[in-house]
Amino acid sequence: MKIIDGKKISEEIKAELKAEVKNCFIKPGLSVIQIGNREDSNKYVSAKQKAALEVGINFNLYHYDETADEREIVNKIKELNNDEYVDGIMIQLPLPDKFNEKKLINLILPSKDVDGLTDRNIGRLVTNKDPLTSCTPLGIIELLKRSEVKIEGKNVVIVGRSNLVGKPLMHLFLNENATVTVCHTKTSDLKKMTLQADILVAAMGNPKFITKDYVKEGAVVIDVGINTINSGLCGDVDFDNVSKKASLITPVPGGVGPMTVTMLLKNTLKSYNLKNSK
Amino acid sequence: MKIIDGKKISEEIKAELKAEVKNCFIKPGLSVIQIGNREDSNKYVSAKQKAALEVGINFNLYHYDETADEREIVNKIKELNNDEYVDGIMIQLPLPDKFNEKKLINLILPSKDVDGLTDRNIGRLVTNKDPLTSCTPLGIIELLKRSEVKIEGKNVVIVGRSNLVGKPLMHLFLNENATVTVCHTKTSDLKKMTLQADILVAAMGNPKFITKDYVKEGAVVIDVGINTINSGLCGDVDFDNVSKKASLITPVPGGVGPMTVTMLLKNTLKSYNLKNSK
Numbered sequence: 055m056k057i058i059d060g061k062k063i064s065e066e067i068k069a070e071l072k073a074e075v076k077n078c079f080i081k082p083g084l085s086v087i088q089i090g091n092r093e094d095s096n097k098y099v100s101a102k103q104k105a106a107l108e109v110g111i112n113f114n115l116y117h118y119d120e121t122a123d124e125r126e127i128v129n130k131i132k133e134l135n136n137d138e139y140v141d142g143i144m145i146q147l148p149l150p151d152k153f154n155e156k157k158l159i160n161l162i163l164p165s166k167d168v169d170g171l172t173d174r175n176i177g178r179l180v181t182n183k184d185p186l187t188s189c190t191p192l193g194i195i196e197l198l199k200r201s202e203v204k205i206e207g208k209n210v211v212i213v214g215r216s217n218l219v220g221k222p223l224m225h226l227f228l229n230e231n232a233t234v235t236v237c238h239t240k241t242s243d244l245k246k247m248t249l250q251a252d253i254l255v256a257a258m259g260n261p262k263f264i265t266k267d268y269v270k271e272g273a274v275v276i277d278v279g280i281n282t283i284n285s286g287l288c289g290d291v292d293f294d295n296v297s298k299k300a301s302l303i304t305p306v307p308g309g310v311g312p313m314t315v316t317m318l319l320k321n322t323l324k325s326y327n328l329k330n331s332k
Numbered sequence: 333m334k335i336i337d338g339k340k341i342s343e344e345i346k347a348e349l350k351a352e353v354k355n356c357f358i359k360p361g362l363s364v365i366q367i368g369n370r371e372d373s374n375k376y377v378s379a380k381q382k383a384a385l386e387v388g389i390n391f392n393l394y395h396y397d398e399t400a401d402e403r404e405i406v407n408k409i410k411e412l413n414n415d416e417y418v419d420g421i422m423i424q425l426p427l428p429d430k431f432n433e434k435k436l437i438n439l440i441l442p443s444k445d446v447d448g449l450t451d452r453n454i455g456r457l458v459t460n461k462d463p464l465t466s467c468t469p470l471g472i473i474e475l476l477k478r479s480e481v482k483i484e485g486k487n488v489v490i491v492g493r494s495n496l497v498g499k500p501l502m503h504l505f506l507n508e509n510a511t512v513t514v515c516h517t518k519t520s521d522l523k524k525m526t527l528q529a530d531i532l533v534a535a536m537g538n539p540k541f542i543t544k545d546y547v548k549e550g551a552v553v554i555d556v557g558i559n560t561i562n563s564g565l566c567g568d569v570d571f572d573n574v575s576k577k578a579s580l581i582t583p584v585p586g587g588v589g590p591m592t593v594t595m596l597l598k599n600t601l602k603s604y605n606l607k608n609s610k
Contacts, residue, residue, distance in 0.1 A: 235511065
């Protein structure tokens with residue numbers, strides 16, 4: 055068994071991005087909109103800011119109080135859409151209930167939608183047009199490629215069908231010519247399906263749910279879960295137990311997590327390059 | 333074994349649509365843009381016209397010569413987008429090579445895109461927002477529901493990952509809580525996958541490819557193929573042979589085919605109702 059070191063791979067990618075940004079005539083810019091004061095959101099936003107500055111991307115945070123008027127946010131998005139120094143715009147999710155998440159996201163110009171969450175970019179992903187794509191799924195494919203895992207022709211089983219991970223990931227795997235199965239809470243015989251996976255992705259948000267009984271000998275196991283339990287953070291995979299059976303496995307923390315932020319920077323640079331190649 | 337009679341089910345739906353259209357204050361309108369003179373396209377367009385008139389939907393065909401200027405088509409689409417008597421707009425595919433299919437399709441207002449092919453509507457399908465959806469996949473789900481096939485929790489295997497059928501269909505099945513596997517030319521052991529299907533969809537365009545060796549005893553088999561061979565039309569399923577094993581099966585012709593046109597009318601009425609409920 056070998057551990058896929060997401061932290062190390064993400065450092066490598068950031069070094070590549072940094073070298074590329076150095077050659078940019080104008081610095082690429084990333085703007086983040088945050089509403090409210092969730093502790094986890096604060097932490098994620100800081101991590102993004104730190105990483106952006108590390109590679110030389112301009113970072114702007116627009117932080118609003120929960121009491122903010124939705125029109126104020128709408129105007130800010132429009133302003134950022136028109137700002138030529140802004141290459142990437144993202145809204146830190148989840149938003150407080152009173153805001154219409156989907157509506158606000160879809161106001162972002164698809165060419166600046168570095169989180170890949172606008173309907174148009176999701177549609178373009180389905181038809182394999184290489185749009186800006188959701189960062190966690192993108193990070194998973196990158197982890198596999200940099201670990202020299204062959205994807206074409208492999209049986210991939212994804213457990214979880216969220217809009218943020220499971221569904222976009224399924225299309226990325228299909229575009230890489232994998233045979234893809236998506237399982238979820240309504241799947242009748244989950245074990246039967248996961249035991250056939252050459253590459254198994256656990257993305258359902260259920261601490262240590264995937265035990266070794268769910269995993270084929272020699273499978274590659276990707277753990278997307280981030281759960282807080284008494285003893286700290288853990289994933290959706292029972293690492294100690296599954297790692298004895300898997301050929302490759304991502305830990306939590308230090309697996310998929312660090313890749314998400316790095317892919318956000320990569321998307322920002324992609325948006326910048328597309329703009330400047332026009 | 334029971335045959336799913338797509339012709340009969342589609343007549344039932346048309347009767348329902350006709351009754352609904354009768355109560356419309358203004359008649360719903362469907363506009364079709366055709367470029368060139370492909371024999372198959374002529375046939376499909378006539379079938380759409382006939383069906384539209386049958387249920388009382390206004391039908392307009394804008395037929396252009398292959399030598400037409402793309403700007404002319406662009407202007408027509410814009411005109412139809414703004415025409416309040418037009419509820420549905422579709423472009424008959426495939427277009428002659430010199431036209432940019434994807435670009436033209438994406439000019440159609442999503443609320444009038446009755447073929448469900450704009451990036452925005454595909455994106456909304458992925459996130460389960462019940463948009464106007466591609467007619468063939470929609471027809472397949474309707475066939476199953478009207479044949480009282482339970483979908484939730486079933487293993488669905490789709491062979492073929494086209495943008496028109498396989499990919500949108502996968503999301504419709506996921507939204508119905510099926511466990512979905514998508515197979516294609518790069519799948520390593522196709523037989524192993526299809527033999528696990530409770531519901532098997534053949535949509536790869538390969539005449540009679542799916543023989544009984546690919547089908548589990550008692551499976552429901554949906555044949556989307558329309559292939560022309562010496563002896564006439566046939567599907568992707570070897571009907572004579574597979575029908576002995578399947579519990580339910582669609583024939584070709586007379587299975588999925590008739591549903592596609594009917595769903596186009598249903599989408600036109602859906603678009604009309606959405607407009608008038610605003």
